[in-house]
Amino acid sequence: MPRNLGDVADYFLPRAGGATAAARRERAQPVRPPWRAERPAALPIVAIPVGDRDVLRAAFAWNLAVEVARLGASAALLAPQGEEPSPLWPESGPGPVGSEVVLTQATGLPELARAALDLAVSRAAESDAGGLVLVRVPPAWLAGANDARALLRWVLLFTAGEPRDLLETYALAKAVLVRHPDARIGVTVHAARRLGDAERAFRSLAAVAARHLGRSVVSYGLLVDDLHVFRGIVARRPIGLEHPQSRAARALRDVARLLLDDARRWHVA
């Protein structure tokens, strides 16, 4: 019996292509990291503003966590517990390739920041290869972001290239930077038809941020909204495992690698 959003959408979206169990097992083996970082006290935290019903960006966040895990690092996705079952996430608990979804009872940014720190410390103690804690931040909470420096040191914003999407993304960046001027704001562009469109969108956003906020934003690449993304959302299966050779999966892997590289660089620095 169909149960919720993913199942409903299954009626008008094709099912994910069937991969054999053996192939899935093979893909699910984590890749050993090319480095072996010194164990940090806490994993870096990346805050990702995602709306309550933004299934697309939630799917990107979750798939990024899986890709980080596929790169051999620890990956946890922390989110405030909303309605159950959530339209955004798979059930909480261990997920593919050692990734993990953790839900918290936090009802505001300070509580969420504390939960994120706790998770970052505990996962650092368990991880030899470093990793990341990705945290879904309800965008409305950013308005009271004065007390969440630990959480908002590093923020990743997903944006489409349309002017209205860029406006919204700029506003989120501004909400963070006016309260935490030293925050690192990363931007990943999605829904671009061509690479040039994505580059133009990023440059436009970066230029406005520089003019009005006196700060630049950092590019974290490009994600592709191809059909595999939607199939993955419907099936609640990570794109990187279901369709590892798809453009969407390769793009996610690139973004995950950029994040991990920066996490490692910061730790060493």
Add this chain to the structure above:
Amino acid sequence: MPELWLSPAPPRRELVRELRARAGELWPALRVIAEEVLGADASIDWVALEPGGRAVVVLVGEAGQDLELVARALAQRAWLEPRIRDWLQLAPRIGLRPEAGVRALLICPVFRGEALAAARSLGPEVLSLASYRCVRDGSGVSVLLEPVGVAPGAQGVAAAPPPALEPFRTGLTDLDLGLTPEERREFEQLASPGGGAE
């Protein structure tokens, strides 16, 4: 010519399949986009789409279930309305328009006075009714479907409301963004032909 007899309804699965075929003839503009959707604690038989982008919750009931069906229709309509935007994210080109709302269509053998009064009170933009009869025609059973009151195909297409500024994907609205007119202008320029900061 074989004689026609009123007949008990066939098993539900068969009945619903027959009704769907009849509904397609009666309201050809309605397009079924989902079946057996588990909505507010119970199944929605179909979710259909009107040409104007309005979603239609269709519930099929048996004799004596008409009043229950009215309550269920309102519950399922309330359940579906906030989910339209989620569906749109997954199938942006399906044609749904969240601002067009959701209507319910109830299909039942007979509607009693209270159900009719409820439908009248709610109006065809919220609830419309159709009745069915099962008829034995020789060896097979045919289902006859007819609208009660306002036919959705005739008047049920939602008129396009005036364009309103959509909330952002994050759920924030323009008022929440806290931007200055100068900042907004930067992005308006991007939208204009030839716009685009380099």
